[in-house]
Amino acid sequence: MRTIAIASHKGGVGKTTLAINLSAAFAKLGKRALVVDMDPQGHCAVGVALPEDRIEYSILDCLQSQGTSAAVDLSQITWQVAPDYDLAPASPALSQLEERAKGTIAETTLLTQVLNATTRTYDVCVIDCPPHPGTLMRNALKAADEIVIPVETGYYALHDLPGQIEAFEAIAREGGRQVRIHVVPNQYDVRTKLAREILAELRQRFASVITNAVINFNTKLKEGACYGQPITEFAPGSSGAHDFGALARELLHERTAS
């Protein structure tokens, strides 16, 4: 199983949008996909219209029970979103794990243990992170083989990126892993001169980690979240669906002919 964390300290760059739609694109390519939501906001469940009042167990139950005789397996908490596409939802109570944490190694490798212990088999696991450099994000980065950093084609992204890449690689190394970083331009509006300039700058300065695939700004992606459907279902012919298909293929290394 390939584990991909979607992380950024910057808020609103599209972590949840990428987690939901990239996973759907993987499933469309025949991969068994799992999304794990490590953000107490729980927007993955909202974005795929899970009935929140019916979510009894969340990833927190797995994390907190890890290593005990009553360990909760992932399979006991996941919901099916679509064929070959499951979601392990977050809960607001996840923030307690963040508040109580003392930053010990054990606390930051709980998710790694949960993913290693699961009886279910997936080809790819995508982890959504909160916009806060804390214990929940560290759990995700240490469990990951790859880290996807969505960036807006705006000034703050350009400013923050070197520090973020360094910080994420350092945390992953604590977990003994050499992670691969993918920087994904998101919400790109080709008609805006500033966006074109920022994208060119990103491509030049971060050539070794930036993806060819770009996710354009597409209102259908916002609408999909409103109707609780990944873009592959909500608008399979849209530019959003095309962009996520191209990104999924690129990450799976099946370079497309186009």
Place this chain on the structure above:
Amino acid sequence: MRTIAIASHKGGVGKTTLAINLSAAFAKLGKRALVVDMDPQGHCAVGVALPEDRIEYSILDCLQSQGTSAAVDLSQITWQVAPDYDLAPASPALSQLEERAKGTIAETTLLTQVLNATTRTYDVCVIDCPPHPGTLMRNALKAADEIVIPVETGYYALHDLPGQIEAFEAIAREGGRQVRIHVVPNQYDVRTKLAREILAELRQRFASVITNAVINFNTKLKEGACYGQPITEFAPGSSGAHDFGALARELLHERTAS
């Protein structure tokens, strides 16, 4: 001095953009404005082009020295951004305050003490918050008379808003204050049907707290951040400058004729 916290658990809704540009609009209306950046990302300084390598002291120095014989006054750390417009910058080390915090009342009222103790006189203080419900945000909410919650006209905003209003009012009450909440629609694109529908829904469900003023999506606001200038300087004739002027006047209760 009126103290206004700009807060949201949701990332990327425009907290920093509102802090920088609303304060500039207040200054343009003749108010002496102070921006306090409580987000370790420190994007307020980036957005007004302060030379980061020259920022020696930050709001952290004031917070940590509060109540000691060596208390650092706000006047010792503020930078002038424009006439009648000062910034008390954040620093990355602010996140230590978040990590070490045990959530005691004393830890969450440090900023209130700093603002009460300052020798400088301002008419309005605007506080930028990180997208994380922790000690730094609690300090801002407890120091505030009013809380501005920027919302995107998207689905997650509608879903989160009731919980956020309740949570923010509860924290402010802990500080013994009755705060006034202002919900400000931001990044509004009138051409999008979904946005029009969400705005109508927001206006109906949150009639008592939503502002008349709406901040439209305006690329000049993104560009301004890139050139380190508030919209009042970067593009004084733009829709962004108009929108922030209208919002500033509405919050100062000088209802405009328009």
